[in-house]
Amino acid sequence: MRYPLDFEATFSKTYLFWLSKFTRNKITTLSNRNVTDKDRLAQIIQHLAQGSDNIKVLKQWLNDARNIGMGGIHVYFRPLEKLYEYLMRFGAASMREIDEELLSDFLASETSQLSDASKKNYRIALLSFFSYIDKQNSDENGTAYHYGIELKNWGGLGGKGGIKLPSYLNKDEVQRFIAAIDAYEFKTPEIGIRNRLIIKLILYTGIRVGEAIGVKKSDFFKDEDTYVIQVRGKGNKPRVVMIREKIIQSDLLAWLEIHHCHDGLMFCNQKGTKLTQAYLSRIVEQILISAGIRKEKNGCHMLRHTFATLLYQKSHDLILVQESLGHADINTSRIYTHFDKEKLKKTTDIF
Template sequence: MLAAERAAAPNTLAAYTADLTCCEESLAAQGETLLQASAAGLAEWMADMGRSGQSRRTVARRLSCIKQFCLFLLREGLREDNPAAHLDAPRPEASLPHFLSESEVVALIDACAVSPEASEAKQRRGLVARAALELLYASGLRISELLSLPREALAGERQMLVVRGKGGRERLVPLSDSAREAAQALLALDAPKASPYLFPGRDPKRPLTRQAFDKILYEVGLQAGLDPARLSPHVLRHSFATHLLAHGADLRALQMLLGHADIATTQIYTHVQTERLKQAVESFHPLASERAGQTEKTG
């Protein structure tokens, strides 16, 4: 159902499989199955996850999966009740997204430059790194969206990029001049490969893998003098969103650019506005200037 009706991505299907397997193993130890699970059995499964030290976010995500599964059984007539209906998920820990400073992003992109005397393989690796980082930071793409981009997406002088995101939803994101130039340089070099992908893997018929890109990002991070542990494709996506908001972007526009179905997901980035609001009050509120003057007189 998830694959056929909701067009769920392979990673989403794998996550649901893992969640269902986790629940199934706990129920089996209690003499129950997924199809005949009781409310008590599911409650014990949640307690098992808590005792094993799983985070509240993981527990909440897995419970969401089981709730959807139980509703599916109910709709399909495979059960007459919903044993997960009254189970409450723990509140997830509040965690802010990790992001790079603007200067760190610039250093990362500059580190993609390769000497003209370098081997052809190293020069191509530099082009791949530059095109990927430019697109990730300029457009806020997910790594899965980036690596699945077809060659045609960057053909010509297009100003907008058509991206297919989660659930098969399409969105338009602007393409910066530098990102387009980097991508077209890679396209020109890879033309003999005749790959359908902008970022072909070792087999040109398949896209570059996430693991291969992680190695490239690791090397570029070291070259830029950044701790590779702080780097990931999602950190660049977070940096894109954080920097846009810091420069005054509208939250609704940011939601559309990121491809979030719910604006509540986008609101996590509003933490960057706190300091801006504080500075605005200190700079323009009349009482703030009076207090500053009184502080100077007291000093």
């Protein structure tokens, strides 16, 4: 049976619901050759099937499973328990707030003192957990939410292909992409106004797509020739970004004239409800294709990498990049130093 991604009323209950389902699945697939009490194991599996909204109760069940000889389950549970604590500290409100970047932040902060073997276990546990959810969630229309977590860019350990630098647009490609945004034919003029506005907002400020679709109308403030926008990052942490008035003024005024969004949202679909990240990523990819631009990653997050890369190339200020992107750890921002061409050019003069 499949379940909606945000199945329970609160994030805590939803996360523990999925963790119960996942650990039950793992217990039924791990070797049971060393189990000494099959009746107790059957009870534990039944408990997990029913689930628990208390992390301590869930942990006790799995400790009992380990004590009767079910080895290996703690390798999966311990990292996911730590992730739960991490997300609760930052006030997560939905499973949809979890993405590759958040998990990389978590791994960077939580595994710094661990051995390489333990780091690998953390990565395996996260990959297994979100792959399981990918396959088991479904909304009322039968559509599944897909995380697609790979963690290849995590600095602690590389994936099968090693650590990969993020895809981004160079300056020429940015100009072609901007021209393509304005030239692209959307289904309706209203959709075009909205999509141009939100895509330019992501490109020119580097905000996450999840932050963009959650922006409220009341979060926009005019300050001389600039719009100041308050966004809510991971853990509901607020920060401020800025964009020049001339970049969005025409589309912004046109959008406000037809604005019909519920719950105070700035952007919404035709029903007045929140846009999805998947929809915006598809639109960005289609615009890139229309401009003749192909990258390994063509979604909205690539626009965030583009902003950060060009910002670092221009400013050489890693703190500015960290603050602009809302990274909790500066090490997450450090990846963009790999694109400092002026420093790299110095290596060509060694001989």
